[in-house]
Amino acid sequence: MQRVGEASGTLLGRRRECAVLDGLLAAARDGQGASLVLRGEPGIGKSALLEHARSSARGFRIISVTGVESETELAFGGLHQLCAPLIDRLDQLPAPQRAALETAFGMSAGSPPDRFLVGLAVLSLVGDAAQDAPVVCLVDDAQWLDQVSAQTLAFVARRLVAERVVLVFGERAPARRDSFDRLPTLQVTGLADHDARALLHVVAPGPLDHRIREQILAEARGNPLAILELPRERTSSSVADPDGRAGQPLASRIEKGFLRRIEKLAPATRLLLLVAAAEPVGDLALLQRAGEDMGIDVDEAALEAERAGLVTSRGMVRFRHPLVRSAAYRGATTQERRRAHQALADAIDPAQDPDRRLWHLASATPEPAESVATQMEQAASRSMQRGGVAAAAAFLDRASRLTPDPALRGTRALAAAQAKSQAGAYDEALELLDIAGLSPLSDYDEARTDLVRGRLQFFSRSAGKGLPLLLSAAGRLEKFDPDLAKETYRDAMYAALTAGKLAGGSIEQVASSVLSMTTPGTPTRSDLLLVGLSRVIVDGYAAGLPQLQRALADYRTAALSPDEALGWLPLVCRAAHGAWDFDTWSSLSGSLVELARGTGALAVLPSALLLRLSNRVFAGELAVADSLVAEAANLGDVTGSNVLAHYAALVVDPWKGSESQALRTIQTVTDDFLLRGEGKVSTATGWAAAVLYNGLGRYEEAYDAARRGASYPTEMGLSSNAMVELVWAAAHLGRPGDATAEARHIVEMAAASGTDWALGIAALVSAMVGEERDADRRYREAIDRFERSGTRMFVARAHLLFGEWLRRSGRRSEARRMLDVAHRMLSEFGAVAFAERARHELAAVGVQMPKPSGQNVGSDLTQQEARIAQLAADGLTNPEIGTQLFLSAHTVEWHLRKVFSKLGISSRKDIGGRLADRGA
Helix, strand or coil, X not given: CCCCCCCCCCCCCCHHHHHHHHHHHHHHHCCCCEEEEEECCCCCCHHHHHHHHHHHCCCCEEEEEECCHHHCCCCCHHHHHHHHHHHHHHHHCCHHHHHHHHHHCCCCCCCCCCHHHHHHHHHHHHHHHCCCCCEEEEEECHHHCCHHHHHHHHHHHHHCCCCCEEEEEEECCCCCCCCCCCCCEEECCCCCHHHHHHHHHHHCCCCCCHHHHHHHHHHHCCCHXXXXXXXXXXECCECCCCCCHHHCCHHHHHHHHHHHHHHCCCHHHHHHHHHHHHCCCCCHHHHHHHXXXXXXXXXXXXXXXXHCCCEECCCCCEECCHHHHHHHHHCCCHHHHHHHHHHHHHHCCCCCCHHHHHHHHHHHCCCCCHHHHHHHHHHHHHHHHCCXXXXXXXXXXXXXXXCCCHHHHHHHHHHHHHHHHHCCCHHHHHHHHHHHHCCCCCHHHHHHHHHHHXXXXXXXXXXXXXXXXXXXXXXXXXXXXXXXXXXXXXXXXXHHHHHHHHHCCHHHHHHHHHHHCCCCCCCCHHHHHHHHHHHHHHHCHHHHHHHHHHHHHHHHHCCCCHHHHHHHHHHHHHHHHHCCCHHHHHHHHHHHHHHHHHHCCCCCHHHHHHHHHHHHHHCCCHHHHHXXXXXHHHHHHHHCCCHHHHHHHHHHHHHXXXXXXXXXXXXXXXXXXXXXXXXXXXXXXXXXXXXXXXXXXXXXXXXXXXXXXXXXXXXXXXXXXXXXXXXXXXHHCCCHHHHHXXXXXXXXXXXXXXXXXXXXXXXXXXXXXXXXXHHHHHHHHHHHHHHHHCCHHHHHHHHHHHHHXXXXXXXXXXXXXXXXXXXXXXHHHCCHHHHHHHHHHHHHCCCCCCCCCCCCCCCCCCHHHHHHHHHHHCCCCHHHHHHHHCCCHHHHHHHHHHHHHHHCCCCHHHHHHHHHHHHC
């Protein structure tokens, strides 16, 4: 786009867009990082705006990245381009980040790194470089970035806070929904009419027929590249459109215009442009080797292409516009493309970049070839070891298509589908499963097909949709792979518990199938877990609990491998909650969270956080639960999904007594389309509303909500806790008989469980709905057992209930003592509404407690600041805090400076004391 008619350095008609970019660069100079997506149709001026940012970034280190359509599935390609200029700084990264990046780039062997640890490494790398000079990263044609690079760069873009870094993407519409849609976006639209006319006057200053000028402007619709290129299609003597070009899409017409210019070049120049279009890096040395191999005088050909205004070749080959690249590639014949890819494969050092070489070799292969397919399969294994699940899926996909043997083709297509599923490419995975189904599969592979399809349905639709396929796969896998069958039954059981009442009788089918499974030898802890849960479902709580408790005890004391722990502990923790085993739930949920954090297991961390924060709520540690909610929200920001954050807030918000906030959270979870079809949503929202309304003293609403939450006892967990809320509401309504069945169910469960938590719950509900003469003893028993079990939220609520009963019985002195303990504990926890109920009860026995002011030390800390402050008080360093919260160390330091200011301190060692004051 021409720089005319505007102030110096500003693009014609782009004053607003240039001002935005200039503002981001100015802010980065002052230490405020930012990102921006320039989005619009081809030719609209995104590349020109990126060039404006380049020319305006005086004093910046400039890094360029270009996405190429032919390499959208070659993992880490975009990151290679970004990190290559910074690779000498790897040694300055924290060890886990350095190892992750080195493994991802194939520089060293190691366990597959999580993609978010890779993202944190890239963030640290650019942040460290920005200490010397501010950095601007310019990403053109971002829609063609490989999936891993796109996700990683989106992660980095969302974390730019205190780094002197600007990350700008140029992306065509429609956007890549799963990567850049949550970043700040500037829609680039066509030029205004007067600017379009001014630009046309610059490129066509001579006499131009009025009708042709108006036709060009009408067809261009303000698209600058079209205004620059369409005049080449018109002459003063020709207004007609004999080829019907005006009816074609604008981008297609522009691309064809470039193609016509390319076709006028010498054959050798056309070939060089094709080779450059097939290789995104623009490495002159590589193009020199490939061109010479094809018999091209590279210097002469490059000079001709540059004179034609199609490329620049200073330092590296860069196309004038992405449409020139696509024209050069798409305009070639299939045979010419294969020849170019073969030349590139021959020119790439297999020791330095084996995967890129192989990708070109596969593109050069005209028909199925087992030798190439085998190499692709080996490359998939390498990619998987580097954490490149998406790349592994792409290699396996290509391997299956290059496989001549139909049976082997089906097996490889199945493996590709499984990898695509892990990478989140659900539609492509289903397509590959269909391809596999057209091949002659073994019974074992057909069972694995059901397994992959079932997990796909679970992840992409709902637990209920995936459950029948998981159950079918588990049964068919028993005779081939008993261990995989057990893991599939585990997934089916988890899906059935999640689907709950919406799964119909499927949970009973899962349990019956588990019980009919043959397990030779001494039962393992996983056998005991599955069989115990199944017997609870089929034969009743008391029948299955002994085996379940043996399994829980084994898991609690065993030294589990990371794979076993990450695979089984989510179901174990859920079972511990259902068994009223608070100690095991506490211990293993804490271990699971630490393991998921430490290994970067982002697939498990969401459920681990939810299991842990639920546990901490019952322990009375709402502040800890709040910090885990903040971590869940942080994780949602990283992953692009807020489902976990909303569900986590659902567990905590009802205790705080803010009806508007709690109801917003309940409604958000209810409306989330990703949670539709899951019975646990009805259970959890019913329980949450019951807690809220019991705290607010609106017992009719609490009763109705608890009835909904307790409607499917087989789910256990929150369903059982909803029964407790139902008894609470019924007792306060003076209708204890309405909760007799639920109280009896709880007492029977407690008798089978025998834990202090369960027996305390049984004593509490019996005190509320049983004989008055036994109430005193039962309340005291409940308090004693809750204290031993560590369920301090129940300790406080039992004191509140006992105090209410003592006041009604005329025992005011004893009531004061119980209510004072309740008020103190509930206030300490932050259970505001229940604390307020205790305050009103104290007033009724003559004790006036001041209303909470709602202000305390540091109350204006944001959730992020509070979380960082707590971790700093716990002794974590800035890099350690950054690793846990997916922030750079510089951003942590920036937040801590604000924490110091708000807490009125000047030293890190003072944080703990001030936070303790805040809690008091």
